[in-house]
Amino acid sequence: MAILLAICFSAFTSVKEKPNLTSLYWFQISNQYTPDETVDQADATFIQQSPTAPSGIGCTGSTYDCVAGFNANQVNSSNQLKNNSQVPILVPGKKN
Secondary structure, eight states: OHHHHHHHHHTTOOOOOOOOOOOEEEEEEOSOOOTTSOBOGGGEEEEEEESSOOOOSSOOOSSEEEEEEEOGGGBOTTSSBSSTTBOOSEEEEEEO
């Protein structure tokens, strides 16, 4: 009887898939950039590629970029920004 009930209930439950998180290329940003500004290649040091942001170093503020995430098409094969015209997709860490 218990097996029959289990089969009946399983027919009405759905399996929820985990959301597909986008893996970004995370950089420590030096100098003073606001989140909507392009970042110079020389001021962006690669940290890691991950769907979650690293904490970065000295990110204890609210004004300037400290840790910024970029899409794969903004980064070259050496894990550097392609050029000085890249705007971060996400800026979870800021500094003053």
